[in-house]
Amino acid sequence: MKALRTCLLLLLTLCLLAACQSTPATNSEAPAGTSSEQATSSADASSEEASSEASAETSSEEVSEPEPPREGAYMEYEIPENYKDLYENPYELSEYADMEITATNSTTYTITYHYPDGATYRTCLVKKRWGMWMLGAMEYTHANGTKIRMSESSTDYEWVLSCGKVGGNITFRGGNHGDYTYSDWNATDTTKTNDHFIDMTFYDAETGEKVEVASGKTVNVKGLFVVLHNNIYEDEYTQENVLINVEKLYLFNGESVSVQSKLYLTSDVNFGNAYTCMFPVAKKYGNYTMYYNDDGTTKVTKTPVTGTSNYGSNFDDRNKASKVTVFGEQYPAYHMTIEIHNPEDQFYQSSHHTRLWDMNPTQNKLYFSAFKPGSTIRVKKDTEFTYSSSWTFSYNPDFELPEVDKELGFKK
Numbered sequence: 376m377k378a379l380r381t382c383l384l385l386l387l388t389l390c391l392l393a394a395c396q397s398t399p400a401t402n403s404e405a406p407a408g409t410s411s412e413q414a415t416s417s418a419d420a421s422s423e424e425a426s427s428e429a430s431a432e433t434s435s436e437e438v439s440e441p442e443p444p445r446e447g448a449y450m451e452y453e454i455p456e457n458y459k460d461l462y463e464n465p466y467e468l469s470e471y472a473d474m475e476i477t478a479t480n481s482t483t484y485t486i487t488y489h490y491p492d493g494a495t496y497r498t499c500l501v502k503k504r505w506g507m508w509m510l511g512a513m514e515y516t517h518a519n520g521t522k523i524r525m526s527e528s529s530t531d532y533e534w535v536l537s538c539g540k541v542g543g544n545i546t547f548r549g550g551n552h553g554d555y556t557y558s559d560w561n562a563t564d565t566t567k568t569n570d571h572f573i574d575m576t577f578y579d580a581e582t583g584e585k586v587e588v589a590s591g592k593t594v595n596v597k598g599l600f601v602v603l604h605n606n607i608y609e610d611e612y613t614q615e616n617v618l619i620n621v622e623k624l625y626l627f628n629g630e631s632v633s634v635q636s637k638l639y640l641t642s643d644v645n646f647g648n649a650y651t652c653m654f655p656v657a658k659k660y661g662n663y664t665m666y667y668n669d670d671g672t673t674k675v676t677k678t679p680v681t682g683t684s685n686y687g688s689n690f691d692d693r694n695k696a697s698k699v700t701v702f703g704e705q706y707p708a709y710h711m712t713i714e715i716h717n718p719e720d721q722f723y724q725s726s727h728h729t730r731l732w733d734m735n736p737t738q739n740k741l742y743f744s745a746f747k748p749g750s751t752i753r754v755k756k757d758t759e760f761t762y763s764s765s766w767t768f769s770y771n772p773d774f775e776l777p778e779v780d781k782e783l784g785f786k787k
Contacts, residue, residue, distance in 0.1 A: 452573065452574060452604050452622075454574065454576050454585075454602075455585070456584070456585045457578070457582075457583040457584055457585065458576075458578040458583050458585075458600055458602060459583035460583075462602060462624060464580070464600060464624070464626065465624055465626075465633075465635040465763065466624075466626040466628075466633045466635070466765075468580075468598070468626075468628060471580050471581040471597040471598030471628055472488055472597070472598060472628050472629035473488075473489065473595065473596075473597060474486060474487065474488055474595070474596050474597070474598060474599050474627060474628070474629075475487040475489075475593050475594070475595055475596075476577065476586070476588055476593070476594050476596060476599055477588070477592070477593040477594075478588045478589060478590045478591060478592055479499075480590070481502070481590065482501060482502040483499055483500070483501050483502070483511070484499060484500040484508075484588065485497055485498075485499045486498050486499060486500070486599055486627045486632075488629050488630060490518075492518050493518035494515065494516060494517050494518045494770075495515075495516045496513075496514070496515050496516075496629075496630050496768055497512075497513070497514045497515075497516070498510065498511070498512075498513050498514075498627060498632050499511040499512055499528065500575075500601070500625075501528045503551070503553055503570075505553050505568035505570060505572075506568075506571075506572040507553050507568075507570045507571075507572045507605060508572065508575055508603060509531075509532070509533065509550065509551070510532040510533060510632065510634070510766075511527075511528030512524060512526060512527050512528045513525045513526050513711070513766065513768060515709065515768060515770060523660065523706070523709050524657065525656055525657065525660050525661065525709065525711050525768065526654065526655050526656055526657065526711075527655065527657075529551075530551055530653075530655045530740070531550040531551045531552075531650075531653045531655070532550075532652075532653055532654065532655075532766065533549075533550055533623075533634055533636065533652070533653070533762075533764070534549060534550060534636060534649070534650060534651045534652065534653075534745075534762050535547050535548070535549050535550035535551070535552050535649065535650055535653070536548055536549055536607070536619075536646065536649040536745075537646065537647035537648045537649050537746075538607075538618060538619075538644050538645060538646045538647065538649070539609055539618075539644070539645055540609060540616075540618065540642060540643070540644065540645065541645060542645050542751045544609060545645055545646075545647045545751065546569070547569075548569035548570065548607050548609070548618070549569065549570050549607050549621075550570075550653075552569065552570075553568050553569050553570030568612075569607060569608065569609065570605060570606075570607060571605055571606045571607075571608060571612055572603075572605050573604040573605055573606065574603070574604050575601060575602070575603040575604075576601070576602045576603075577596075577599060577600075577601055578599075578600040578601070578602070579596040579597055579598070579599070579600070580596065580597060580598030580599060580600040580626060580627075580628065581596075581597035581598055582597065583600075586599075598626060598627065598628040599625075599626070599627040599628075600624070600625065600626055601623075601624070601625035601626075601627070602622070602623070602624060602625075603622070603623040603625070604620075604621065604622055604623075605621045605623075606618075606619065606620055606621065607619040607621065615642075617641050617642070618640065618641065618642055618644050619638050619639065619640055619641065619644065620638070620639040620641055621636060621637070621638055621639075622636070622637045623635070623636045623637075624636075624637075630767055630768045630769060631765055631766065631767040631768075632765065632766050633763070633764070633765040633766075634762075634763070634764055634765070635761065635762070635763045636760075636761070636762045636763075637759065637760075637761050638759065638760040638761070638762070639757070639758075639759050640754060640755070640756055640757060640758045640759070641756065642756050643753060643754070643755055643756050644753070644754050644756075645751045645752070645753050645754075646745075646746045646751065646752045646753075646754060647746065647748070647750070647751055647752075648744070648746060648747075648748040648749075649744070649745045649746045650742045650743060650744055650745060651715060651721040651743050651744075651745045651762040651764065652713065652715050652721070652742075652743040652762070652764035653740060653741060653742050653743070654699075654701065654711065654713045654740070654741040654766060655738055655739075655740045655741075656701050656711065656738065656739050656740070656741070657703075657737060657738060658678065658679070658680050658681065658682075658703065658736075658737055658738060658739055659680060659703050659705045659706060659737075660701075660702070660703040660705075660706055660709050660711075661701035661702060661703050661711065661739055662677060662678045662679065662680050662703050662704055662739060663675060663676070663677050663701065663702050663703060663704060663707075663776065663777075663779075664676045664677075664678075664691075664699060664700075664701050664731050664739070664741065665699065665700045665701075665702075665777065666694045666696035666698075666699055666729060667696050667697075667698040667699065667700070668694065668695055668696045669695050669696060669697055669718065670695070674694065674696075674780045674781070675777050675778065675779050675780050675781075676691050676731055676779070676780065676781045676782070676783055677704070677779040677781070677782050677783070678731075678733040678739055678782075678783045678784040679733075679784045680703070680704065680705060681736050681737070682733060682735070682736050682784045689732065689733045689734075689783065689784060690727075690730050690731065690732050690733075691730060691731040691733075691781060691783050692726075692727045692728070692730045693726065693727060693728055693730075694728055694729040694730065694731075695722075695728050695729070696728070696729045697714060697715045697716075697718040697721075697729070697743075698712065698713070698714040698715075699712070699713050699714070699729060699741060700712045700713075701713070701739070701741065702774070702776075704776055707771075707774050707775070707776050708770055708771050708772045708773075708774055709768075709770060709771075710768070710769045710770075710771055710774070711766060711767070711768055711769075712766075712767045712769070713741060713743075713764070713765070713766050713767075714764065714765050714767075715743050715762075715763065715764050716763040716764065716765070717761060717762070717763050718743075720760060720761060720762070721743055721745055721762055721763075721764075722743070722744065722745065723745045723746055723760075724745075724746055724747045724752060725744040725745050725746055725747055725748070726747065726748075727742075727744035727748060728743075728744055729741070729742070729743055729744070730742045730744060731783065733783050733784035743764070
């Protein structure tokens with residue numbers, strides 16, 4: 376019996392020893408050097424303390440692995456049933472308007488607001504040849520059926536960036552410049568684009584619930600919240616050629632549409648001239664421009680109602696205004712107010728600031744400039760930009776034209 380007890384004790388000892396050897400050692404302290412690295416990489420003492428506490432609760436094996444990089448071209452996004460589960464609505468409002476969204480056809484979603492008097496205001500999302508969805512025409516219709524189209528679907532509203540991996544390959548990318556090249560244009564080649572569409576999801580803005588809109592059908596919502604993902608890239612569409620991951624958050628509500636774009640650079644990118652917000656306007660509804668300058672002053676610029684095409688100059692530049700209203704001398708009651716909401720980011724190193732272009736006989740175009748024209752600025756990988764803009768229509772039947780500070784454009 377004594378020999379049996381001895382054998383059993385020996386066997387138990389061996390089992391305990393094996394268990395101890397198979398259990399990884401844990402360390403309640405941060406890895407050696409963590410505190411000093413944090414002290415040199417951050418000037419925020421509270422952040423250092425928070426990082427140290429977090430590290431102290433994590434094993435050395437866990438903190439040694441960095442977060443995986445974003446996937447770039449083949450990045451996958453979680454599409455929630457309720458956007459409030461994942462996205463923070465940057466335009467959270469206290470009240471949302473009754474809206475309709477209609478899948479007019481395979482290339483257009485029409486978003487409609489009905490006024491109490493029977494008038495309507497419509498905006499839309501249009502699908503471009505290369506698959507990207509963008510803001511399109513903005514139109515007011517009186518109760519008697521008279522239509523006032525402030526702008527068309529053929530040009531840009533949202534940002535467009537002159538950029539590339541190297542200085543010698545800078546070209547406008549994104550927006551209406553999504554085609555890879557105009558000299559090698561092939562309508563059936565989806566790889567020949569600068570702007571790659573990933574997904575777009577609709578939500579009721581008030582409830583956050585996901586909305587499906589079948590072709591030819593109309594869905595009623597309380598404000599429309601839209602999440603869109605796309606990538607900007609150059610050359611053939613491969614992982615290494617992606618320049619920027621983009622997430623756009625739209626809010627259509629009543630007479631206004633707002634867009635917040637989050638841009639994440641997946642490589643070093645060279646930027647030339649670029650614009651973070653635009654508005655093309657028919658001159659008969661928008662040959663007057665009122666700048667609400669950031670210093671509290673206002674300025675009014677007038678162009679002819681008709682003129683001569685000039686695609687090289689004829690600008691009114693250097694207006695430090697993050698808010699602008701346009702209206703026309705023929706029909707002054709119809710106004711569009713365009714605004715950027717973070718000018719400190721959207722006027723990035725640009726001397727042009729807000730500019731008006733008397734572009735052709737029938738149209739003016741407003742721009743909010745970014746980056747410095749005439750030179751190249753290299754921005755590092757992992758940099759993030761946020762562009763936030765809005766376009767708001769209003770009907771003002773008693774409005775009188777103001778005095779003009781500057782006239783621009785060609786006379787007949």
